[in-house]
Structure formats: C-alpha cells, structure tokens
Amino acid sequence: MKIFLLSAILCFTFLNLAAQKNGSITGILADSANHNSTLNYATVSVYKAGDSILTTYKLSDDHGVFKINGLATGLKYRLIITAWQYGIYRKNVELSADKPILDLGTLYLSTKSNDLNEVIITAERPPVIVRKDTIEFNAASFKTLPSAVVEDLLKKLPGVQIAADGSIMVNGKTVSKILVDGKEFFGGDQQIATKNLPANMIDKVQVVDDKQAKRRNPDLTAAEIPQVINLKLKKAIKKGAFGKLYAGAGTKNLYQAGGLMNFFRDTTQVSVLAYGNNINQPGFNPNDVQRIGGFNRSGVNSMMMSSGGYFEFNGISFGGSYSGIQTSSGGGFNFNTLTKKGIKINTQYFFGRNDNLLERLTNTNQTLGEDRLVTNANENTSSLTLKHNIAGKIDWQIDSLTQLTIEPFLVLNSNNSVSTNYSTNTNAAGQLLNTLQNLNNINSANNKYQLLADLSKDFKKAGRSFNIGLDISTKPNPGLNYNQSSNTTFLTPSTTEIDQLRNNQIENFRTYIYTNYSEPINKKLNFKIDLSGNIINNENALSTFYKNQANQLYDIVIPNLSQTVEQTGFKTNMNVSLNYKITKDFNLQPGVVHNYISLNNRFSNANNLNQRYHFIWPTFQLKYKIFRINYSAQFTEPNVSYLQPVADNTNALYIRNGNPNLLPARTQNLSLNMYKYDPQNLINYNLYGYGNFTKNGIVNTINISNGVQTVTPINASGIYSFNGGANGAKDFKFNKTSLKIGLGFWANFNHLPVIVNNIRSNANVFYVGPNGSIRLNLNDVVEINQSYAINLNRSRYQDNFYTNLSYNTQSSTSELIIGYPKKVVFETNFALTANTQQIAGYNNNIKLWNAAITYLFMKNDKLQLKLAVNDILQSNVRRSIEITGNSVVDYQTNNLGRYGMLTLTYNIQNFGQKVGGRQTMFSF
Incomplete structure (x- = not known):
C-alpha cells in the first residue's frame, strides 16, 4: 500500500x-x-x-x-x-x-x-481512426521494445486493459477472440496471438463488435457484446514467414524449448507450433490453466446451477500452472485460406500433455453454535492429462446481405491421476474426532463433439433481418475410480475400510436451435421475435464393485451403490418484444417471454419422475445514451449428476448424496451496464451490475455426526445475488512520456440458505475489492508499473448457531523495466500477498520476486539471450481463501520455488522475397 x-x-x-x-x-x-x-x-x-x-x-x-x-x-x-x-x-x-x-x-x-x-x-x-463500427490503431504510433509481443503493444493502446490472466477488455468490453488479417489464428485463442506474435509485425490493430455473438444471442445489450481484435500485418508479410525459436536451461534440471512459425502466401496462412517445459510456464496459453487432481472435500455449501450446457475454452490447455509442479508439452498447426468465391476456411489441430504434481494443505473451519468442525487435509496428487483438439470453420459471405458459418469441433481429453489424502477432524476443544487415509486412482475422460451452424440474412429494407442457427453437441465422459480408504472414528471407536471401483459413465447430449426475426414497423417502432428450442438427452450410469480377493479383480457388484439415471426432454423459449425509439439516445424495449420445460427422469432402481412447467413473464430493455438495463427470466434444469440417488462414498468423511426429486429452477436476471470512452481527455470508464433471483435453486443440506458430513442437494427459494463494479482509466501524454492511471472497484453479495443439522439460516456473504494501477513510460527507456488491490470478505447469519466470518487479503505488484544501455533490457517484478487468516503452518505473507536481464544482438535484434531468476526469496507456495456456507476454506499449494534460467530466442523474419524457385517462403 x-x-x-x-x-x-x-x-x-x-x-x-x-x-x-x-x-x-x-x-x-x-x-x-x-x-x-x-x-x-x-x-x-x-x-x-x-x-x-x-x-x-x-x-x-x-x-x-x-x-x-x-x-x-x-x-x-x-x-x-x-x-x-x-x-x-x-x-x-x-x-x-x-x-x-x-x-x-x-x-x-x-x-x-x-x-x-x-x-x-x-x-x-x-x-487512431474511428470508423462507423471500427476503432483502428496505427501500430507504428505506439513504440515498443524490439523484443515486444502483441500483448506489449495492446497495453499501450488507449482504452485497452489486460488482466493478469491475459484476458483483454476494450473500453469496458470483453474481447472474445483475436484474428490475424481477418482469419482465425489457432482457433481465435487470444493468448497464442498476444504472447507470441512480434509487435513489430503489426501494421494496424482493429477493434469491432463480435457480430456472431450478437446473432447467436440477440438479447445481448450493447455493453455486453464482446469485441474482436483484428491484427493487420504489414504488407511485406503478406508473402513470407516469421516466428521464433527458443530454448533454455536452468537449475534443478529445469528446461524450456519451443517454436512458433507462421507462413504466408497470398490468401493462405499456415502456422505451426511446438513446445515443452517443466517450469510451470504456459507453452502458449496461460488462460487455460488447469489445477489437475484433488477433491473438494471441505464441506462446500453453495448454490449450484446448470443451464444444460457447459462453458469450455475453445482450445487446448498448453500447460502452465499457478500451483503444483508441472511438465507440459504440446504442438499443433493452424491453416487458413480464402477461396476464389470468398469462402474463408480454417482447420486446426492441437495436442497437449500435462504432468502435474500437486501438494495441497486445506484447512476448513466450520462454525456450529458453540462447537466447531475443523478439517485439516494433506493431499498429494500426481496426474497426467492428454488432450487432442480438432476444429474447423467455414465462413461464407454468400452475398452482401447473407452469411453462413459452419464450425465443427472434436475434443478428446483423458486424465489419469493418483491422489493420496490424509485428513483429520477436530472439534472446538481440539479433540480428535476422526482420521482418514484415502487413495484414489482415477482414469477419466472429458470428450466433446460439437457442430455449430449459423445463417444470417439482412434485407434491403433497413432494420429487417433474419437469423437461424443450430448447436449440436455430445459430451461422453467415462470415469473409473479405484478407491481405497480407511476411516477411524474416536468418539464411537470404529474403523471402516473400503476397496472398491466406481465406474461412472456420464453423457450429455443437446440440440439447440434458435432463430430471430426483426421487422421495422415505422421509423420509431421495431417488432422483434426470438425463438429457441433445446432437446435434452443426458445419462448418468453408475456401477460400483468390491474387490474380489479370490481373483484380485473388481467384479463383485454392489447393488445399492449402482444406478442408471436418464434425463430426457426439451425446453422452449419465445420472446416477443417491441423496440420503441423515443429519441435518438433513448430506446425502450418491453416484451413478453414464454418458457416451457418438459423433463422425464428415469431410474433403473427407482420410480420415474415426469416434470412439466411453463410460465409467461415480462421482459424489459432500456437504453439511454451510455446506460443499458436488461431484465429477463428463464428455466434451468438440474444437472444429471445431482439426480443420481446413489451416494458418493469415496471420501468417508464427506459423503455426497444425489436427489432424484430436484425441480427445474426459475431465475430472473437483471443487468445494468454503462461504458464510456472520452477521446478528448483519454478517459475510459465502465459501470456494471448483475442480479438474479432464483426460485427452486439448488443448495446443499449438511448433516454432521461424529465429524462425518453427509451432503444432500435440495431445492430452495429466496436465493438472490448481486455483483457489480466500476473501472476507470486515464491516459496522460507529454512528449515522449506517457502515464496511465486506473482505478477499479468490484463487489459481490450472495443471499442463500445454509442448512446444517436441520438448522436453517439465511447467509449474507459480501466480497468487496477496490484496486488501482499506475503505468509510467519514459521514452520507452524506463517503464514503471504498480498495482494494488484489497479484498474484504464477510459473511453474516440470521441464526446464532452460526458465527459471522471475515478475512481480508491484500495484494500488490510492482514492475520495473529499463531498456538502457542500448541492446540491454532489465526487468524485475515483485508481488506481495498478505491476509489476516492465522493458521499454524500457513504462510500469511507470500512474497514473489522475479528478475531478468536480456541482451539483444544480430541485425534487427533477431537473437536474444535472457537470464532470469524466479522466486528469488524462495516463497515456494501459493495460497487462496474463500467463504462457503458456514466455513472458511484455506488452501496452500506447492510451487517450483527459486530457480535460474538462461534462454536463447531467435526471431525469424523473412519477408518480401520472391515466392517460388530457390527463394521460397520456407527459407530463413
């Protein structure tokens, strides 16, 4: 501070x-x-x-x-x-x-x-040039270091904000994808483009609305429409090749190596990449970091809802880990071409491999009237993940008013992990209740097959438009869990041992069809209708076996731990609205939505359950200058995994039940958005707020006996939450000096019931986080970056059985970059995280200090030699804390710690040569 x-x-x-x-x-x-x-x-x-x-x-x-x-x-x-x-x-x-x-x-x-x-x-x-629907930046006007990549260039552009995880916002709007010369670049994966393409290859940076996202979801307000960044390459690169090769070695037998090459010829572009390292670094995409292995055994009590589908990154994990020690490798290619008929074709393939060793300490402190349940878990997980991603895209501009897009996806993801867990439960007096030794050997898969198609048609009559689309996906996720555990209870002396195999086959299939039509009635009134249908077909097949001591095989069926659940049905949505343009800046759009859902839940060992619900509800949109308010309502079916009536007993201290009688939830959503970019004063700011009110939402009830928790999901009403915030940034420019100051604030509020041992209380959980940042650049020789954030976390309960909880976390990051003398770049950053949770054996003040020096040589600084030292102060660990239900859950995980790394990078730039003959674009 x-x-x-x-x-x-x-x-x-x-x-x-x-x-x-x-x-x-x-x-x-x-x-x-x-x-x-x-x-x-x-x-x-x-x-x-x-x-x-x-x-x-x-x-x-x-x-x-x-x-x-x-x-x-x-x-x-x-x-x-x-x-x-x-x-x-x-x-x-x-x-x-x-x-x-x-x-x-x-x-x-x-x-x-x-x-x-x-x-x-x-x-x-x-x-900067502002066209009708495009902001275009001239890259040459924003000087960067010779070794800079696209991310460094974007940081200098007004209105652009890049978060620590690499996600990008422009004028308060999220960036959904990055294109290169209007083409998909590795599936539009932002991190591959921003962290690997050299900045000096870029001629222009264009920012436009994601029109495809708007077509697929017409209810998006202007502030919610994501942005697309298109990187226009310099003309000399239209025929040629560029990329980089790097290799490094360090202490502790650490290494990194990789390469990214891009070949251009007329309207065709081919990119290939490969990498490998054991230093927790992302090969090319840190946004897809996975914390593999481990189990949430801490008594989570939170609202869980599913819309019938899953959000998933369109890409593959290319390594990188915030916690644990990871060895990762991967490779792939990306192909783009433009046919003579103007059809854009993209194909891509990725392969990724991650080996991860995670050591985690978890402390969970639950309040239970005058008593407490304190769970300490020591977890060690070794895992291997393999992932293949095959995708394509056809984008056909049939005529000036009609566009067709087809996108197939194929993801094959397998995970093998072995996890050992030793945990203890104690009460408020420090008395030992139970101990658990648990071994889980899991072989699972997370596969996905998907086809997207979208046809949009504008008409000569201004304002008239038609759009129809299809989204078909199936996700077969088989899983084998070999579970061995030993649970000892001390208050009622007993020991329970389990040696079993859980074969859990989960498959989710859905067909989503949507269409919308807009018709202008007059200059001020516009009629709009949106229709969508979702066919649901999900299955959760569970078979559990004991180990047969005679043949050492798991072939003894356990009937009461085996069950097949099938969830079939459909749901429809029809929204009719009128958009009334009161003035140039003031629009009202009232409407009516009709939702219908029909579900059939079938069980192999229980009675079937049929559910039919529908409702008619008003919708509303208001747009006034930079303000946007939106109100809507919808049905959400329970995930098929919650319907499985068979208990998950793989952790004897935390048994999870299903509930076949769960009902669909009805949710009302309210959103407020405001964003503004003031070009005269170089100020951009945005304000956002979201709220939802849920009837028949899903919460967990917990029953605790002798330290053993049994969790059952139930429907509950009176659930609502709000989250919102504000961000602002201002750029100052003085000759060759620039300064950017940013301030932000975010807050979350959740109101939901907490039910432990049949004692129900409404919990109000608050999260508040002000933050600020400063970026000072002195003639591109010295750059100073400083950020600070504080998170205040509070929970309040209506019943005295639960004790109010609170903790604070502060984080600060300081960065210094010096590009002097010529050909030398020095950089260092220092991050500090401190919190008020006092737990024996846990580090309350984690200090992470990194430093590096880079020497540039050869013509155009093609060769770079970098010496880096990571975690100079040897912090070794990472820590995170959260409030869930009546508990404070505290995690501490291992990390690589201190190491040095010497890396040599060669930047390949081969442009303007004659293509063909001896001089081809593949020669360096």
Missing part, C-alpha cells in the same frame, strides 16, 4: 509540474458542406515541425471539440487532422510563452473524393 501511494504521489506531482510548463491547442471540427454538423471521433495528431515522430494525439468528442494539453512552448508543430470519409487537414502552429494556449476556433473538413492519384504520406498516418 505504501509503495502504491508513493508511486501515485510521484506521478501526480509529475503531472502537475508538466501541466504548469506546457501549453495547449483547442478547436472545433465541422463539415465544410454543413457548418452545423460537427465531426466526432476525428483524430488530431501532433508532430514537431520537420519531424515524422508522433508527439501526441487526441480524438474530438461528441461535439467535435478537441483539446491537446502538454505541448512545449517555443516549438513549431504540425497538426494532421483525419476523419473517416473526409480529406486530410494540415496546419502549422506555434506556441509561445506569452500565448501558451492556442484556440483555433472552428476548422472545416471537406468530404473525401475518390482521387486515384492521391498520395498517402505514411509518416502522417493518424494513430
């Missing part, structure tokens, strides 16, 4: 001093043909006279006004003003000490004519 405050004070002092010494230029931009029509989002670029290096820039606001601060007096400047569909405006200006503020008044721009002889001056390209 002290570091963050000191950095903020220094930065604001710097800003004040700079503002006192510099002048400014203001003006208004208007259409020369219509003096009353101002030009918003035009780019005003400032260059020093006789210099081609950009000094600064601003965009005009909604009223055509621009103001450029931080300009030095006594210098001559050249203004270049560009606006979409208008000609370029140039003007030379000069600021003096006597007149540091220059008001240019109203400047008139003429509509651009189609002049074939127009000369384009590359040096005068504006840093």
Whole structure:
C-alpha cells in the first residue's frame, strides 16, 4: 500500500509540474458542406515541425471539440487532422510563452473524393481512426521494445486493459477472440496471438463488435457484446514467414524449448507450433490453466446451477500452472485460406500433455453454535492429462446481405491421476474426532463433439433481418475410480475400510436451435421475435464393485451403490418484444417471454419422475445514451449428476448424496451496464451490475455426526445475488512520456440458505475489492508499473448457531523495466500477498520476486539471450481463501520455488522475397 501511494504521489506531482510548463491547442471540427454538423471521433495528431515522430494525439468528442494539453512552448508543430470519409487537414502552429494556449476556433473538413492519384504520406498516418463500427490503431504510433509481443503493444493502446490472466477488455468490453488479417489464428485463442506474435509485425490493430455473438444471442445489450481484435500485418508479410525459436536451461534440471512459425502466401496462412517445459510456464496459453487432481472435500455449501450446457475454452490447455509442479508439452498447426468465391476456411489441430504434481494443505473451519468442525487435509496428487483438439470453420459471405458459418469441433481429453489424502477432524476443544487415509486412482475422460451452424440474412429494407442457427453437441465422459480408504472414528471407536471401483459413465447430449426475426414497423417502432428450442438427452450410469480377493479383480457388484439415471426432454423459449425509439439516445424495449420445460427422469432402481412447467413473464430493455438495463427470466434444469440417488462414498468423511426429486429452477436476471470512452481527455470508464433471483435453486443440506458430513442437494427459494463494479482509466501524454492511471472497484453479495443439522439460516456473504494501477513510460527507456488491490470478505447469519466470518487479503505488484544501455533490457517484478487468516503452518505473507536481464544482438535484434531468476526469496507456495456456507476454506499449494534460467530466442523474419524457385517462403 505504501509503495502504491508513493508511486501515485510521484506521478501526480509529475503531472502537475508538466501541466504548469506546457501549453495547449483547442478547436472545433465541422463539415465544410454543413457548418452545423460537427465531426466526432476525428483524430488530431501532433508532430514537431520537420519531424515524422508522433508527439501526441487526441480524438474530438461528441461535439467535435478537441483539446491537446502538454505541448512545449517555443516549438513549431504540425497538426494532421483525419476523419473517416473526409480529406486530410494540415496546419502549422506555434506556441509561445506569452500565448501558451492556442484556440483555433472552428476548422472545416471537406468530404473525401475518390482521387486515384492521391498520395498517402505514411509518416502522417493518424494513430487512431474511428470508423462507423471500427476503432483502428496505427501500430507504428505506439513504440515498443524490439523484443515486444502483441500483448506489449495492446497495453499501450488507449482504452485497452489486460488482466493478469491475459484476458483483454476494450473500453469496458470483453474481447472474445483475436484474428490475424481477418482469419482465425489457432482457433481465435487470444493468448497464442498476444504472447507470441512480434509487435513489430503489426501494421494496424482493429477493434469491432463480435457480430456472431450478437446473432447467436440477440438479447445481448450493447455493453455486453464482446469485441474482436483484428491484427493487420504489414504488407511485406503478406508473402513470407516469421516466428521464433527458443530454448533454455536452468537449475534443478529445469528446461524450456519451443517454436512458433507462421507462413504466408497470398490468401493462405499456415502456422505451426511446438513446445515443452517443466517450469510451470504456459507453452502458449496461460488462460487455460488447469489445477489437475484433488477433491473438494471441505464441506462446500453453495448454490449450484446448470443451464444444460457447459462453458469450455475453445482450445487446448498448453500447460502452465499457478500451483503444483508441472511438465507440459504440446504442438499443433493452424491453416487458413480464402477461396476464389470468398469462402474463408480454417482447420486446426492441437495436442497437449500435462504432468502435474500437486501438494495441497486445506484447512476448513466450520462454525456450529458453540462447537466447531475443523478439517485439516494433506493431499498429494500426481496426474497426467492428454488432450487432442480438432476444429474447423467455414465462413461464407454468400452475398452482401447473407452469411453462413459452419464450425465443427472434436475434443478428446483423458486424465489419469493418483491422489493420496490424509485428513483429520477436530472439534472446538481440539479433540480428535476422526482420521482418514484415502487413495484414489482415477482414469477419466472429458470428450466433446460439437457442430455449430449459423445463417444470417439482412434485407434491403433497413432494420429487417433474419437469423437461424443450430448447436449440436455430445459430451461422453467415462470415469473409473479405484478407491481405497480407511476411516477411524474416536468418539464411537470404529474403523471402516473400503476397496472398491466406481465406474461412472456420464453423457450429455443437446440440440439447440434458435432463430430471430426483426421487422421495422415505422421509423420509431421495431417488432422483434426470438425463438429457441433445446432437446435434452443426458445419462448418468453408475456401477460400483468390491474387490474380489479370490481373483484380485473388481467384479463383485454392489447393488445399492449402482444406478442408471436418464434425463430426457426439451425446453422452449419465445420472446416477443417491441423496440420503441423515443429519441435518438433513448430506446425502450418491453416484451413478453414464454418458457416451457418438459423433463422425464428415469431410474433403473427407482420410480420415474415426469416434470412439466411453463410460465409467461415480462421482459424489459432500456437504453439511454451510455446506460443499458436488461431484465429477463428463464428455466434451468438440474444437472444429471445431482439426480443420481446413489451416494458418493469415496471420501468417508464427506459423503455426497444425489436427489432424484430436484425441480427445474426459475431465475430472473437483471443487468445494468454503462461504458464510456472520452477521446478528448483519454478517459475510459465502465459501470456494471448483475442480479438474479432464483426460485427452486439448488443448495446443499449438511448433516454432521461424529465429524462425518453427509451432503444432500435440495431445492430452495429466496436465493438472490448481486455483483457489480466500476473501472476507470486515464491516459496522460507529454512528449515522449506517457502515464496511465486506473482505478477499479468490484463487489459481490450472495443471499442463500445454509442448512446444517436441520438448522436453517439465511447467509449474507459480501466480497468487496477496490484496486488501482499506475503505468509510467519514459521514452520507452524506463517503464514503471504498480498495482494494488484489497479484498474484504464477510459473511453474516440470521441464526446464532452460526458465527459471522471475515478475512481480508491484500495484494500488490510492482514492475520495473529499463531498456538502457542500448541492446540491454532489465526487468524485475515483485508481488506481495498478505491476509489476516492465522493458521499454524500457513504462510500469511507470500512474497514473489522475479528478475531478468536480456541482451539483444544480430541485425534487427533477431537473437536474444535472457537470464532470469524466479522466486528469488524462495516463497515456494501459493495460497487462496474463500467463504462457503458456514466455513472458511484455506488452501496452500506447492510451487517450483527459486530457480535460474538462461534462454536463447531467435526471431525469424523473412519477408518480401520472391515466392517460388530457390527463394521460397520456407527459407530463413
């Protein structure tokens, strides 16, 4: 906190001093043909006279006004003003000490004519161009280090925020995918593109709405529509190859190696990659990190709901682990081409292998009136995961108004893990209740077969549109669990031993069909209808066997632990609405939704259960300028895994029951969004809030006897939750110095029942997290980044049987990058995490310090030698805490600890050569 405050004070002092010494230029931009029509989002670029290096820039606001601060007096400047569909405006200006503020008044721009002889001056390209539905950044205007990748470039763009996990937001909107020259790049996987493509290969960065996401879900508000980033490569790369090869060795027998190559020829692009390391580093995608193995045996009591499908990353895990020690390897290829008929074709294949060793300590502290149940678990899991991903995409622009997209997917994912767990239960007096020794040998798979198809049609009549789509998927997930456990109870002395095999075959099949039609009634009124249907066919087949001592095989069936559950049926949704445009900035869209669900739950050893429900409910949307409010309702069927009536006894201290009588949940959703990008002041901010109210939601009831917990899911009403937050960032530019300050706040509130030993209490759980960040760049020689966040966690209960819980966590990250002397880059970062939970044997203050130095050599810095030291202070562990139900659950996991690594990277850049003959694009 002290570091963050000191950095903020220094930065604001710097800003004040700079503002006192510099002048400014203001003006208004208007259409020369219509003096009353101002030009918003035009780019005003400032260059020093006789210099081609950009000094600064601003965009005009909604009223055509621009103001450029931080300009030095006594210098001559050249203004270049560009606006979409208008000609370029140039003007030379000069600021003096006597007149540091220059008001240019109203400047008139003429509509651009189609002049074939127009000369384009590359040096005068504006840093930002805002078209009708696209924001385009000129990459050359945002200087990066020679070794920079796309992620480093994106961090410098106004309105762009990149989280620690690599996820990206633009002006408060989530980025759904990244394209390269308009084509899928490794399935649109963001991390592969941002962390591996060299920044100096990029000509333009374009940001547009994800139109496909809007077609598939027409109810998305403007603030909820994800963004797509398209990286336009330099013209010289249209025929050529680029990529990188790297290899490194370190202490403790650690290593890393890999390569990524991209080949371009006319309208065809081929990318291949391969990697391997044992340093917990992502090969190419840290966002798909998996914590493999381990079991949630801590008595979780939380609302669990399923919409009948699963969210899954469109890609493969390429390694990387926050906790544990991991060895990962993988490879794949990506192929894009554009046919003569304008059909875009993409195919891809990935293979990934992860070996992970996870050591985890878990402390769970449950409040039970005057008593407590404290569970301490020591877990050790070794696992191997293999994953194949085959995918394709056909994108056909049939005509200017019709588009067809077809996307097949195939994912084959197998996991083999061996987990040993030793846990103890004690009461408030410290008296030992039970001990458990558990061994689980699991062979499981998580496969997926999916086909997506989408056809959209616009009509000549403005506002009329039609869309129809299909999503078919099946997910067969077989699992074999060889379970051996020994449970000793001390209050009622007994020992129970289990040696069994659980064969659990779960398969989820669904067919989702959707269509929507929009028809304008008049200039202010638009009719809209959305229809969707979901065919459900899920199965959970469980067979349990004891080990036969005679032949050492698991072939003795246990009837009371074997059951097959089939869930079939369908659900429909029809939403009819009218969009009324009251004014240019004010829209109301009231509507009515009809939901119907029909479920048939069949059991091999129990009575069948048929369920039929429907309801008619109002919907509502309001749009006013930057504000969006949306209200809707829907049915959610219980996941078939919760319907399995057979108990899961693989952990004798935490037995999980199913409930075949679970009902579908009815949920009402409310969302509020506001986002704004102020181009004149380089400020972007957003405000969001989401709430849901659930009837017949699913919660767990817990019964505790002699330290043994038995958990059963039931339906409950009166469940609601809210989450929201606000984020803002401002960019400051002074000649060759830039500063970016960001502030954020998020909060979650959950209200749900907690039921332990038939004592019910409503729990109110709060999570609050303010945060801030500062990024200072001095002429691309020195860069200082500082962030700080605090999380306040509280739970309050209505019944005195439960004790209120609270803890705080603080985290701070400091980063310093120095690019001096030439060809040398020094970087270091220090992260501190501290919390108020005091547990013996747990580290409350985890300090992680990394440092590296890189030397660049050869022409264009093609070769880089990097010496890095990880975890200099030898923290070795990671820690996380959460409140669930009446418990505080505290995790501490192992990590690699301190090591050194020397890595050599060779950047391959081969462009502009003649393709064919001896000089081919495959020669380096």
